[in-house]
Amino acid sequence: xxxxxxxxxxxSLGDRSYLAHDGSVAFVVDxxxxxxxxxxxxxxxxxxxxxxxxxxxxxxxxxxxxALARRVGAQYFVNAEDEVTFExxxxxxxxxxxxxxxLRVRAMLTPGHTFTHLxxxxxxxxxxxxxxxxxxxxxTGRPDLLGDAHTDALAHHQYHSAQKLATQLAxxxxxxxxxxxxxxxxxxxxxxxxxxxxIGQERTGNPALSTSEEEYVATVLAGLDAxxxxxVRMAPENAAGPSAADLGEPEQADKAQxxxxxxxxxxLVDLRNRTAFAAGHLPGTFNFGLDGQFVTYLAWLIPDGTPxxxxxxxxxxxxxxQRDLARVGIDRPAAAATGSPExxxxxxxxxxxxxxxxxxxQVLHHRxxxxxxxxxxxxxxxxxxxxxxxxxxxELLQRMDEVPAGEVWVHCASGYRASIASSLLAAAGxxxxxxxxxxxxxxxxxxxxxxx
Numbered sequence: 001x002x003x004x005x006x007x008x009x010x011x012s013l014g015d016r017s018y019l020a021h022d023g024s025v026a027f028v029v030d031x032x033x034x035x036x037x038x039x040x041x042x043x044x045x046x047x048x049x050x051x052x053x054x055x056x057x058x059x060x061x062x063x064x065x066x067a068l069a070r071r072v073g074a075q076y077f078v079n080a081e082d083e084v085t086f087e088x089x090x091x092x093x094x095x096x097x098x099x100x101x102x103l104r105v106r107a108m109l110t111p112g113h114t115f116t117h118l119x120x121x122x123x124x125x126x127x128x129x130x131x132x133x134x135x136x137x138x139x140t141g142r143p144d145l146l147g148d149a150h151t152d153a154l155a156h157h158q159y160h161s162a163q164k165l166a167t168q169l170a171x172x173x174x175x176x177x178x179x180x181x182x183x184x185x186x187x188x189x190x191x192x193x194x195x196x197x198x199i200g201q202e203r204t205g206n207p208a209l210s211t212s213e214e215e216y217v218a219t220v221l222a223g224l225d226a227x228x229x230x231x232v233r234m235a236p237e238n239a240a241g242p243s244a245a246d247l248g249e250p251e252q253a254d255k256a257q258x259x260x261x262x263x264x265x266x267x268l269v270d271l272r273n274r275t276a277f278a279a280g281h282l283p284g285t286f287n288f289g290l291d292g293q294f295v296t297y298l299a300w301l302i303p304d305g306t307p308x309x310x311x312x313x314x315x316x317x318x319x320x321x322q323r324d325l326a327r328v329g330i331d332r333p334a335a336a337a338t339g340s341p342e343x344x345x346x347x348x349x350x351x352x353x354x355x356x357x358x359x360x361x362q363v364l365h366h367r368x369x370x371x372x373x374x375x376x377x378x379x380x381x382x383x384x385x386x387x388x389x390x391x392x393x394x395e396l397l398q399r400m401d402e403v404p405a406g407e408v409w410v411h412c413a414s415g416y417r418a419s420i421a422s423s424l425l426a427a428a429g430x431x432x433x434x435x436x437x438x439x440x441x442x443x444x445x446x447x448x449x450x451x452x
Contacts, residue, residue: 002126003103005176006041008032012295012324013061014183018130018176019045020122022102027051028074029120029130030178031064033327034245038068051099053077053091055132055178056117057084057238059145059231060185062329067244077107079116086241091118110134110165112158113141113185115150119165127173129199135162136180137194140208142187144224145231151224155217162208171200184227184296187220225378226394228300230328237329245326250318253309253335258282258344261309266334267302271312271321274419274436280341280349282311287352287423290317292416295324300394301420307334314338352422356437357446360409364448369407374421375439379413386449393417400428411435411443 006019010032018029019041026047031038042049052069054077066086069076077097080090091097093109103122110119113133122128133141140162143154175197179185203209208216253261262268268285270277271294277287288298290312302308308325310333312318318336325333341349363369371388373380380390391399393412408430412418415436422434437443444450 002124003122003128004045005128006045007176008037008041009181010061010327011181012293013327014181014186015061015178016176016181017178019047019049020103020128021045021047022100023047025050025100025103027053027099027103027105028065028068029053029176030055030058030132031068033062033064033067033242034247034323035064035068035071036245036247038064039071042072048072049074051075051077051097051105053097053105053118053120053130054079055119055130055134056114057082057235058133058185059234060179060183060228061327062234062242063238064242064244066241071244079118081116082239084239084241093118108164108168110161112143112154112161113179114146115154115157117141117161119161121169121173127170128176129165129169129173131165131175131177133177133179133185134158135165135175135202135206135208136177136186137175137197138202138206139180139186139188140206140220141179141185142224142227143220145185145227151221152217155220156213158220159208159213159216162202162206166199166203166209169199171198171203173199175199175202182293184231187223223378225376226392228296229394230299233329242329245323246331247319247323247326249315250310250322250333250336253337255343255345257335258309258337261307261335266307266309268309268311269298269321270423271310271317274415274434275354276313277419277423278352278354278434280351281423282341282344283347283350284427285311285423286427287419289416289419290320294321295328297393297417297420299325299328299330301397301424303397309333309335309337311337311344313340350426352419352426353433354436355409355433357411357435357439357442357448360411360435361446361448363409367407369409369433370404372403372408372410372421372425374410374412374417381452383450383452385411385443386451393421396421396424400425403430405430407431407433409433409435411437411439413439
């Protein structure tokens with residue numbers, strides 16, 4: 001009997017967790033901090049979780065492994081070489097765990113994303129490898145999250161780990177990674193749309209398996225770009241055995257409290273999409289819409305310890321945002337408010353002008369404006385508007401004084417980051433136009449000069 005595998009997706013972070021069971025007992029790989037989803041999946045399948053496996057000490061989210069294992073009384077397997085402060089079941093390369101007569105799991109040391117990274121092979125007639133942040137769909141985990149001093153060595157390790165998986169596992173082995181679905185833990189966070197793969201498929205299409213070691217390492221190192229600043233906090237939290245997410249409803253704020261929080265310099269975050277925000281919003285609020293990489297950019301930009309108040313159309317929006325924030329260690333919003341901007345203030349609403357690249361072309365013929373590109377360095381290097389000012393979004397708060405006075409037209413690749421940046425600039429007193437358009441499809445077509 002083949003194991004049944006339930007995939008628990010976390011699109012906002014580009015990650016997946018897994019529940020594998022035989023109809024009676026189950027094991028879990030790399031659970032997120034909001035363990036209620038995994039408990040619900042087990043309950044729906046009518047199975048008991050007896051084992052929890054961690055592929056590595058994660059850098060992009062707070063793990064739910066420790067809390068889940070304690071909740072259900074499961075064994076919690078973490079590499080014996082990982083320095084953690086909690087009691088765990090240590091596991092090493094080659095060791096086998098017989099979860100049940102039908103579920104046999106073997107650990108494989110696959111360093112590269114970290115030095116102690118493990119993949120877990122579910123053996124049997126229909127083998128599966130849970131590869132964590134090692135071999136991904138068409139890519140691999142990035143090797144630079146432990147610091148520059150280790151990046152080169154880890155890149156070489158990652159290559160050999162991919163080769164190890166490809167040579168020691170059968171071609172039909174299903175590949176089930178944790179990262180690689182938009183996660184910044186992937187070498188190519190924005191690339192690839194595969195939803196399933198096998199070792200055989202990766203042998204022909206994955207650069208770690210189809211190029212030389214020298215070419216792979218050189219390409220990986222040359223392509224590394226910035227990753228979220230909050231990553232530095234994740235590994236220490238995970239090594240300390242984090243608690244489960246606290247998803248209790250936050251305090252509801254009225255108009256007076258919202259005003260006081262704004263005046264105190266706290267962050268009021270508008271969760272609505274950029275179109276709704278532009279049409280009318282509470283002045284001084286920031287737009288991190290739930291329709292994009294909300295938690296990645298909010299956690300990346302917000303100064304540590306700054307209280308957050310969530311503003312959403314519905315309680316469900318606020319709950320979704322709160323869940324996402326808990327996944328990266330931001331435990332409790334200071335407050336929340338729901339409804340429409342008219343419910344949040346008695347003052348006139350602010351608006352944000354939106355435009356397309358064709359509009360920018362026309363404007364540049366008539367007056368001087370600053371074009372601000374908030375994409376990351378790698379995107380900028382592939383092509384950018386001539387004479388544009390480049391400040392990646394994640395650096396904008398620290399470099400705000402570099403933005404000239406006067407009219408500023410802000411763009412990114414598609415409009416999501418431009419809206420975030422525009423809201424930050426508008427709150428700081430700048431006159432802003434947010435370009436809501438595709439750079440790749442529209443900038444050159446609009447007649448703008450693009451230079452490498």
